[in-house]
Amino acid sequence: xxxxxxxxxxxxxxxxxxxxxxxxxxxxxxxxxxxxxxxxxxxxxxxxxxxxxxxxxxxxxxxxxxxxxxxxxxxxxxxxxxxxxxxxxxxxxxxxxxxxxxxxxxxxxxxxxxxxxxxxxxxxxxxxxxxxxxxxxxxxxxxxxxxxxxxxxxxxxxxxxxxxxxxxxxxxxxxxxxxxxxxxxxxxxxxxxxxxxxxxxxxxxxxxx
Numbered sequence: 563x564x565x566x567x568x569x570x571x572x573x574x575x576x577x578x579x580x581x582x583x584x585x586x587x588x589x590x591x592x593x594x595x596x597x598x599x600x601x602x603x604x605x606x607x608x609x610x611x612x613x614x615x616x617x618x619x620x621x622x623x624x625x626x627x628x629x630x631x632x633x634x635x636x637x638x639x640x641x642x643x644x645x646x647x648x649x650x651x652x653x654x655x656x657x658x659x660x661x662x663x664x665x666x667x668x669x670x671x672x673x674x675x676x677x678x679x680x681x682x683x684x685x686x687x688x689x690x691x692x693x694x695x696x697x698x699x700x701x702x703x704x705x706x707x708x709x710x711x712x713x714x715x716x717x718x719x720x721x722x723x724x725x726x727x728x729x730x731x732x733x734x735x736x737x738x739x740x741x742x743x744x745x746x747x748x749x750x751x752x753x754x755x756x757x758x759x760x761x762x763x764x765x766x767x768x769x770x771x
Contacts, residue, residue: 568752698731707732
């Protein structure tokens with residue numbers, strides 16, 4: 563199971579600090595971009611300034627925003643390898659617009675909030691094969707993992723055996739085991755890794771599960 567450190571910060575200085583730490587042990591970093599419209603908080607998310615962060619790892623960007631189609635070009639240009647957009651912020655037209663914009667430049671992943679039934683993803687199964695299950699409400703890090711979301715992972719694994727499934731939110735050693743048992747390929751973790759006295763060691767503990 564792949565482990566991706568989550569960077570969810572308010573200032574560019576905090577982002578740069580966590581990027582520097584994550585680049586010492588991780589192949590990917592996950593940047594949360596919250597707009598205080600789709601979410602109840604706002605985080606740093608300036609794609610034009612990303613190059614100044616000094617990142618050497620692959621980048622996935624989690625767009626917890628209204629009108630994600632307006633953010634895609636900036637993050638593709640900034641070098642994002644994967645863009646995560648929310649089903650709740652899309653309609654068919656904007657989904658196709660985003661898919662066209664990402665093209666072969668970046669992988670497109672579709673996310674759902676904890677309260678959204680997984681079967682609402684079914685209309686997109688022919689268009690996409692990467693999904694993120696959010697185990698907390700979109701917004702700040704440090705929230706508690708909602709164990710019922712493991713049923714969504716199991717559903718997706720049954721319906722799409724070859725899909726890439728990521729779970730995000732409230733990840734620690736215990737919840738990472740639940741995610742893996744349910745069928746997740748990737749877990750992303752912020753607080754557990756970066757609030758640890760030794761982020762590299764915390765990352766390795768998750769990776770060994």
